Amino acid sequence: MSQISSLRFLSSNPLFKSSFPSTIFLDKPRSFFKPCSPFTVLACRKPHRSRSGGGGGRGGWIFPQRRSSGGSGTLREEKIREKAVEMEKEEFGFNKRRAEGRDKSGKPKTLQLKMRKLNPVSTICYVQILGTGMDTQDTSPSVLLFFDKQRFIFNAGEGLQRFCTEHKIKLSKIDHMFLTRVCSETAGGLPGLLLSLAGMGEEGMSVNIWGPSDLKYLVDAMKSFIPNAAMVHTHSFGAMENSDHMTFSTSEARKHTDPIVLIDDEVVRISAILLRPRNSGKSTDAMNESNLSLLTSLAREHNTDQIRDPLVQCSESILIKKESPLKPGDIAVLYACELPEIKGKFDPDKAASLGLKPGPKYRELQLGNSVMSDRLNIMVHPSDVLGPSSPGPIILLVDCPSAFHIPDLLSAESLNCYYVDSVDQQRECTKTVNCIIHLGPASVTKRLEYQKWMKRFAHAQHIMAGHEMKNVEIPILRSSARISSRLNYLCPQLFPTPGLQSLHINGQSLKLDGSCEASSPSICENISAENLLKFHLRPYAQLGLDRSAIPRSLKTTEVVNELLSEIPEIVDISTHVSQLWHGSLEENHVALPKDHIDMVEEPWIRESACVPSENMGEQMAAASRNDFSCPKGSWENKVEHSSEVPACLNNISREDMEIILLGTGSSQPSKYRNVSSIFINLFSKGSLLLDCGEGTLAQLKRRFGVRGADDAVKRLKFIWISHIHADHHAGIARVLSLRCQLLKDVPHEPLLVIGPRPLKQFLNAYSRLEDLDVQFLDCRHTTEESLESLNLVHNSGKDCSPEYADKDYVGEKNEFPRSQKLESTLFSQSGKMQSFWKRHGSPVDTTTVLPQLMNLKHVLKEAGLETLYSVPVVHCPHAFGIVLKAAVRLNNMGKSIPGWKFVYSGDTRPCQALIDASHDATVLVHEATFEDNLEDEAIAKNHSTTKEAIKVGTTAGAYRVILTHFSQRYPKFPVFDERHMRNTCIAFDLMSVNVADLPVLPKVLPYLKVLFRNEMILDEQDDAVDLASQQ
DSSP, X not given: OOHHHHHHTTSOOGGGOSOOOTHHHHTSOGGGSOTTOSSXXXXXXXXXXXXXXXXXXXXXXXXXXXXXXXXXOOHHHHHHHHHHHHHTTOSSOOOHHHHTTOOOOSOOOOOOOOOOOOOSSSOOEEEEEEOTTTTTOSSOOEEEEEESXXXXXXXOOTTHHHHHHHTTOOGGGOOEEEOSSOSHHHHTTHHHHHHHXXXXXXXXXXXXXXXXXXXXXXXXXXXXXXXXXGGEEEEEXXXXXXXXXXXXXXXXXXXXXXOEEEEESSSOEEEXXXXXXXXXXXXXXXXXXXXXXXXXXXXXXXXXXXXXXXXXXXXXXXXXXXXXOOOGGXXXXXXXXXXXXXXXXXXXXXXXXXXXXXXXXXXXXXXXXXEEOSSXXXXXXXHHHBOXXXXXXXXXXXXXXXXXXXXXXXXXXXXXXXXXXXXXXXXXXXXXXXXXXXXXXXXXXXXXXXXHHHHTTTTOEEEEOSOOGGGGGSOSOHHHHHHHHHHHHHOTTTSOXXXXXXXEETTEEEOTTSOEEEOSOOSSOOEEOOTTOEEEEESGGGOEEEOTXXXXXXXXXXXXXXXXXXXXXXXXXXXXXXXXXXXXXXXXXXXXXXXXXXXHSXXXXXGGGTSOOGGGOHXXXXXXXXXXXXOTTHHHHHHHHTTSOOGGGTTOOXXXXXXXXXXXXXXXXXXXXXXXXXXXXXXXXXXXXXXXXXXXXXXXXHHHHHHHHHHHHHXXXXXXXXXXXHHHHTTHHHHHHHHHHHTTTSOOOOEEEEEOHHHHHHHHHHTTTSOOOEEEEEGGGGBHHHHHHHHHHHHHTOOOOHHHHHHHHSOSXXXXXXXXXXXXXXXXXXXXXXXXXXXXXXXXXXXXXXXXXXXXXXHHHXXXXXXXXXXXXXXXTTOEEEEEEEOOEEOTTSOEEOOOEEEEOOSOXXXXXXXXXXXXXXXXXXXXXXXXXXXXXHHHTTOOBHHHXXXXXXXXXXXEEEEEOBOTTSSSSOOOOGGGOTTEEEOOTTEEEEGGGGGGXXXXXXHHHHHTHHHHHHHHHHHHHHHHHHO
């Protein structure tokens, strides 16, 4: 779902979640459309004619109307009527204003920050580990500092929002967020989180974000796709005089030695200490030598190439490490959280003996103020009447990301007040630290220097929350892992076993960066962090660790046993599914046994939701049957025809192509579905990534394992992004950053990123934080018509002037065959969308574009692809689908076999351009955000229903259609009409479809429904209860 759609929730009312006939609202005066209305004005839509013609109900045309104040219409109304006539030529319904980016009405709301009264005495307080990234090792864990009336979160890596949904942590209660570093590892989940907070409630919510001076670069990057700046209340600290020059001298780095106080209220004082890496010096050289010695001895002990190679590479990288300029993303922060002391109990007997009368002076003494005695001529001090105070607990959060940050950590004078062995601090002035949470990796925290530093805090409890390989086998997202295990039991061919595994070497766990995690005890006692581990701070009597919230481990055997007890017949069903691959069942005769028929026809799938009913009227039924200009009965015929195996699949190898759906949900991550991402595995020829929503890297690691995912990232040929909405691209920075790190010591070319033009603004701004190493290519230049035009320019040697650039994208003949009506309104030469394709004064720079296209041609050849082109679709400005066609191959007899054709729709309404592009596709992956009875909502948001998506595929003659991008209102299994699913399958997260398995793919769908039958019924019952509770 689009992010403009997400921002709609800034003012949406929960009561308006259902779909109402749009004419109910459009018959009102124009003043009804107040600023930030939850409903978007629909410019046009598919005509539903009732027996009575236009007018009310679903039969009327939907467009903005204005009631006439007089007998004759105004000029404005005349223009509206002319537009209405033009709209009647439309074949497909869509929201034109949204497609053109003009549906943002009213002034942006200024989201209010939360203000609460605080009480330092009667409060519950604890710090808790939020284990994001613990199992996938892809992002930094977050830490929650909880108070009754306040919440603080430290770090917001990718997956935080999904994690909080899983574990029922209310993000709406968060007041402040702090970043220990500003990079994709610690802040990758921030954009999606801000958009979700903005959509909560009627007014939306915001949060204060704190970070070092680098934070401004992240904010600048997010502005390219977060339109409401009021959502972000940022506070940067530690700004340096020459921060714009990207390098810092050692003397300047030491200017700020005092801690920077960020929060100082009644319940907590939070201060920050900056840590900067030092890439030179004796201490660093010594650490490098120590690290090198350890790696070399380990390589000698295990004389195998598999182990020695990564160690030797790591050793060489340490030897050749040179001082490099400090980039903004290199700055780390240590946070100190100090709770105020609790004053002792007031003794009224002592107060009376000192001549005080009960009254306001008692309160003053309890607040720490001295008062004059009522009966005696003396001053009474708080210490005279109060018992001993309880010291305030202190928590330190330390993020030391590399060995180069250790020298700054050891020399930080701001920490002297916490050391028990400090010579510069008097004993009575030393502050006692109760707990230290270490966020750095084990390769840093297990160093001798770091361990000695930890011992300086005496009896502090050390919690090691950095990445440790032992955590990869404990899934953090239990609900998703449970679904994956059940699917794996039913159909391991489509749902292979997750690849998260650790590599152990004689009691040591070898990390992929070449560092080692020794199993021997550390010099300083510590405990390993576990998901949801707590350390209580208030009440003081409960001070210490609390493991009660830690979820128990989820084992696959437990999930399978639960499944067998819940659905005993699943054993036979799994056998049936396996036989599909072995060809032991007759074609078209793979249905379930007679007594299982009821399991297929589930109560949540009703014909009335998808097919014309009797009371809809004959004309509406005919219109519903005749969508997409299909003659009566032709759609069904096409479904039958599509069952024929295409020639491109003749004797195809399983090492040819595999489609892995990493994310199949829309709008925002949920417990069961991540946001959009498709990984195309070309095996020996590399891999591709189509869309890259938040959490894509984590999904790759769940599918391939930590090492396998790193290999997949290194082998990427290009990344293609459909449009600029965050649920389709917010994870790209993390993937690009990791690739840059993995290949930093290996000669390589920048990764080609193909996407909409606004994406380039984001990548350029974000590259100031981290090295991304990309070459960007605008999707506009990869449309079929643009490629042909630029090829002509290249061959003719002409320059692309503005006038010629116009012809590139318009031309004398229409771009989309059979789509004249669509062009006349959306992509017409005078239309709003056309202005996005051709900007006067911004000619196509052939000197830049042609080399990029030549590089694309080279990349496609390496990947075994013949064609790539982008298809403009109807969703928002700069929205595209993609077509990939494999090169021709030779069979064993030397005969040429055509390559497969893959089409991905991105987000779109059904449109002729995509139908034409999908002609005879081997597989079409099409969005199906809404169920069929929510067509009005699909039109309003320019998405597709399941029936519309299937019709696009069947009309185009696609062999197989995979539906994806489901609304999160369908968390596990979407609603659809099974009668038209003969060539279609439903996508699930981590579903892997090998091109050789396409013939059997639709046959699995009935069995998947059996797997979810009980849970879907329970979900419906829960929804009914929730609805009743709201009324």
